[in-house]
Amino acid sequence: MKRLIFDPEHVQFRDSVRRFMQAEVGPHVDRWREAGVVDRDVYRKAGQQGLLCTWAEEKYGGAGVGDFRFEQIIIEENMRHGDIGFYINLHNDLVAPYIAKLGTEEQKDRFMPGIVSGEIILAVAMTEPSTGSDLASMRTRAEDKSDHWLLNGSKTYISNGILGDLIVVAARTDPNSRHGLGLFLVERGMAGFERGRKLVKMGLKSQDTAELFFTDVKIPKANVLGSPTGGFGYLARFLAQERLVAAIGFMATAQTAFDLTLDYVKERRAFGRPIGAFQNSRFKMASMRAELDAAQTYVDQCVMLLNSGDLTAEDAASAKLVTSELEGRVMDECVQLHGGAGYMDEYRISRMYTDARISRIFAGTSEIMREIIGRGLGLDERKLT
Numbered sequence: 003m004k005r006l007i008f009d010p011e012h013v014q015f016r017d018s019v020r021r022f023m024q025a026e027v028g029p030h031v032d033r034w035r036e037a038g039v040v041d042r043d044v045y046r047k048a049g050q051q052g053l054l055c056t057w058a059e060e061k062y063g064g065a066g067v068g069d070f071r072f073e074q075i076i077i078e079e080n081m082r083h084g085d086i087g088f089y090i091n092l093h094n095d096l097v098a099p100y101i102a103k104l105g106t107e108e109q110k111d112r113f114m115p116g117i118v119s120g121e122i123i124l125a126v127a128m129t130e131p132s133t134g135s136d137l138a139s140m141r142t143r144a145e146d147k148s149d150h151w152l153l154n155g156s157k158t159y160i161s162n163g164i165l166g167d168l169i170v171v172a173a174r175t176d177p178n179s180r181h182g183l184g185l186f187l188v189e190r191g192m193a194g195f196e197r198g199r200k201l202v203k204m205g206l207k208s209q210d211t212a213e214l215f216f217t218d219v220k221i222p223k224a225n226v227l228g229s230p231t232g233g234f235g236y237l238a239r240f241l242a243q244e245r246l247v248a249a250i251g252f253m254a255t256a257q258t259a260f261d262l263t264l265d266y267v268k269e270r271r272a273f274g275r276p277i278g279a280f281q282n283s284r285f286k287m288a289s290m291r292a293e294l295d296a297a298q299t300y301v302d303q304c305v306m307l308l309n310s311g312d313l314t315a316e317d318a319a320s321a322k323l324v325t326s327e328l329e330g331r332v333m334d335e336c337v338q339l340h341g342g343a344g345y346m347d348e349y350r351i352s353r354m355y356t357d358a359r360i361s362r363i364f365a366g367t368s369e370i371m372r373e374i375i376g377r378g379l380g381l382d383e384r385k386l387t
């Protein structure tokens with residue numbers, strides 16, 4: 003279905019992003035999967051190409067473009083022609099906004115130029131060994147020592163956990179309040195900050211997911227983001243964009259899987275005809291086509307709502323829920339239509355299948371998305387008696 007939200011300047015931008023992904027990212031996928039991490043250099047190259055934080059102010063090296071469609075295009079082209087392990091969307095749209103929107107002028111002057119050039123790679127650390135969905139239960143704590151904060155605790159499953167130079171770390175600052183959290187800028191090389199294992203995962207093989215440990219890390223007061231007790235509210239505020247960003251990626255991978263499967267069913271033959279000629283294959287492809295178009299239209303509408311400042315937490319949760327569940331179904335059907343080849347690592351669809359399994363879990367599980375949407379309907383067990 004023709005997508006209505008893009009103007010000629012977006013189409014032109016997409017062409018240049020595609021060329022970048024095809025030249026600088028796609029060719030390295032196998033090597034990066036082997037290494038379990040992408041080259042640091044790819045961030046610098048993306049920075050040189052103007053693909054890091056298009057929205058950042060010009061004084062920091064950005065283009066100052068407040069139109070999220072440009073970021074959407076970068077995510078889509080990376081998923082299709084680049085590599086899901088190159089977490090440019092985490093850097094651009096999930097973590098950098100914390101610094102740009104909550105940071106002081108001094109913090110922005112210090113970090114934004116490196117973030118936009120790709121010298122500084124970003125990560126965000128909320129999840130802990132004992133808690134993920136229930137963020138208010140986090141145990142990592144920061145104590146106010148008058149001229150600095152003292153950070154102790156650990157985080158796990160952190161994307162860009164090995165490559166990350168600047169980590170936004172959420173920690174409890176008020177032991178008496180469930181929501182008393184702060185956000186701290188932890189820099190590579192700070193004494194007491196250590197990285198653990200690069201975790202071995204079912205999919206996302208080129209993505210460096212790691213544990214982080216903090217033992218008496220002295221965080222200068224100048225590295226606190228916003229109010230030291232306002233962290234919970236900040237996380238909630240930024241999670242809506244995070245979930246839409248996730249949904250954009252899920253649609254792009256599902257669409258890519260669909261396209262390569264369509265090619266496959268036209269070529270692969272069984273019983274004297276292409277397998278796409280069987281009614282079952284045709285119906286499966288038709289159902290996926292219809293569902294993908296419907297979900298894409300919803301996501302595109304959410305991008306326009308984000309642009310106008312009208313995207314709600316419930317809208318974003320719906321986008322994440324619907325697209326991640328659809329992506330899972332599409333990957334499964336596409337593997338099935340590939341037959342045994344679909345189970346072979348050398349076929350992209352096999353890798354896409356395992357990569358996609360995380361979509362229903364991270365950035366908030368499907369169950370948590372249903373909670374957010376349900377509470378938005380007034381169906382909140384904490385308030386209904």
Ligand SMILES: Cc1cc2nc3c(=O)[nH]c(=O)nc-3n(C[C@H](O)[C@H](O)[C@H](O)COP(=O)(O)OP(=O)(O)OC[C@H]3O[C@@H](n4cnc5c(N)ncnc54)[C@H](O)[C@@H]3O)c2cc1C
Binds near residue numbers: 135
């Ligand atoms: C590859 C990968 C990358 C990640 N990257 C990051 C990152 O960069 N930074 C970061 O901070 N975190 C990251 N995470 C963590 C991720 O966000 C969490 O794993 C996720 O939020 C779920 O938390 P959990 O693992 O603790 O599961 P749990 O919270 O223990 O949930 C287990 C199950 O219980 C269900 N459940 C929990 N609460 C409820 C409820 N109220 N109602 C119904 N069901 C419920 C869940 O839906 C799930 O099915 C990443 C995880 C992975 C696997």
